[in-house]
Amino acid sequence: MAFASTGRSVAVRTIRCGTLFDGTGAPPLRDAVVVITDGRITSVEPAAGGAMAPDTLDLRDRFVMPGLIDCHSHASLVPGQGDQLGQLCRGPVPQALAATRNLRRDLAAGTTTMRLMGEEHFVDVELRDAIDAGVIPGPRLLVAGRGLAADNGHGRALTSYDGVDEVRRGARENLRRGANHVKIFVTGGVSSPGPMPTGSAYTREEIRAAVEEADRVGAYAAAHAHGGPGLQLAVSEGVRTIEHGALSTDEDIALMIERRVWLICTFAIFMHPTGIEQGDGHRSAIMDKVRQARRVVAESFPRHLGSGVRFACGTDSMHGLMPFELQTLVRFGVSPADALLAGTRWGAEACRIDDQVGTIQPGKRADVIAVDGDPLKDMAALERVTLVMKDGVVYDGAHGRPAGGAREDQR
Numbered sequence: 239m240a241f242a243s244t245g246r247s248v249a250v251r252t253i254r255c256g257t258l259f260d261g262t263g264a265p266p267l268r269d270a271v272v273v274i275t276d277g278r279i280t281s282v283e284p285a286a287g288g289a290m291a292p293d294t295l296d297l298r299d300r301f302v303m304p305g306l307i308d309c310h311s312h313a314s315l316v317p318g319q320g321d322q323l324g325q326l327c328r329g330p331v332p333q334a335l336a337a338t339r340n341l342r343r344d345l346a347a348g349t350t351t352m353r354l355m356g357e358e359h360f361v362d363v364e365l366r367d368a369i370d371a372g373v374i375p376g377p378r379l380l381v382a383g384r385g386l387a388a389d390n391g392h393g394r395a396l397t398s399y400d401g402v403d404e405v406r407r408g409a410r411e412n413l414r415r416g417a418n419h420v421k422i423f424v425t426g427g428v429s430s431p432g433p434m435p436t437g438s439a440y441t442r443e444e445i446r447a448a449v450e451e452a453d454r455v456g457a458y459a460a461a462h463a464h465g466g467p468g469l470q471l472a473v474s475e476g477v478r479t480i481e482h483g484a485l486s487t488d489e490d491i492a493l494m495i496e497r498r499v500w501l502i503c504t505f506a507i508f509m510h511p512t513g514i515e516q517g518d519g520h521r522s523a524i525m526d527k528v529r530q531a532r533r534v535v536a537e538s539f540p541r542h543l544g545s546g547v548r549f550a551c552g553t554d555s556m557h558g559l560m561p562f563e564l565q566t567l568v569r570f571g572v573s574p575a576d577a578l579l580a581g582t583r584w585g586a587e588a589c590r591i592d593d594q595v596g597t598i599q600p601g602k603r604a605d606v607i608a609v610d611g612d613p614l615k616d617m618a619a620l621e622r623v624t625l626v627m628k629d630g631v632v633y634d635g636a637h638g639r640p641a642g643g644a645r646e647d648q649r
């Protein structure tokens with residue numbers, strides 16, 4: 239998948255790295271030099287001696303790794319403010335303004351690519367294009383347009399799509415407006431009241447229609463599904479990624495392994511105190527579901543994550559909290575190196591952009607972050623991202639602005 243060019247002509251830039259975790263699975267390299275030309279990585283080598291070329295970015299006291307890939311978010315939402323569907327139903331201007339703030343926060347925390355999983359008014363398409371054009375700072379976005387939801391299903395905001403023909407029309411409209419993938423809400427969710435249904439809001443034929451429409455144009459479908467019959471229906475009809483999967487059974491996971499479907503873990507939204515707990519936690523019907531999800535996930539995910547299922551992470555609108563996602567993976571028994579891969583290369587593979595990003599290798603886009611500390615020893619270090627580079631441009635961590643302003647673009 240190609241991203242729109244930023245049109246910047248950035249010349250050669252050299253980074254000297256204290257420790258380089260390149261995301262390929264190779265052991266970290268001490269004292270490495272990364273060369274970037276016109277926003278792309280052109281070489282990665284061990285440093286030859288102590289001297290540094292002029293204008294080298296000196297990160298000799300930093301842990302350098304690929305930019306983080308958040309595989310599931312919503313730019314305009316803040317779960318801690320409560321009533322997420324109400325937030326989605328606001329007009330396009332409040333949505334865009336909230337998103338501008340949220341995306342700056344994501345970028346500053348090290349997320350250089352983010353996959354959005356449903357917004358109203360096609361603000362996600364506008365945001366993606368505005369970021370690519372340099373109008374606002376933010377991660378590179380992959381967008382869904384409107385999430386396809388059944389009239390009585392979870393995730394229904396301003397519109398619903400019912401019946402095979404409406405699902406096709408919804409998918410086609412999203413794709414015409416510029417969506418990168420199709421999002422379909424299959425099962426119930428944690429953030430709305432009622433039982434945690436694992437049945438499907440959609441029929442097999444409706445899900446198949448969404449998958450077909452995406453596949454036909456070289457995109458793919460992603461399904462919101464927590465587990466059970468709904469999840470299995472979505473997997474058997476060919477979705478590429480299962481979003482959340484909090485109530486997945488061993489049988490669900492086995493089917494995902496067999497069909498090579500990705501599990502996109504989203505822990506922060508129901509586990510972090512500033513997530514649903516802060517937003518809608520005062521409603522006992524919702525807080526009970528949050529507690530249930532926490533219990534089930536703590537019991538089953540250590541097993542699921544070690545099962546061989548392919549997984550990556552998303553914050554689900556918990557802006558800036560990718561480090562929490564990776565810390566949770568480690569708490570559930572994933573090795574720190576695999577947790578970093580889940581936040582980088584595996585995310586790129588899940589989103590089918592691993593030819594562009596996810597590793598620090600020649601040919602890839604220069605999406606690089608520097609961390610104060612060693613996340614392989616203590617994943618909390620990932621909360622201390624001190625430098626963010628996207629497409630070879632360094633962003634000011636506090637403001638999400640290109641560091642040095644226009645001068646940076648001319649280098």
Ligand SMILES: [Zn+2]
Pocket residue numbers: 310311312355554
């Ligand atoms: Zn979501």
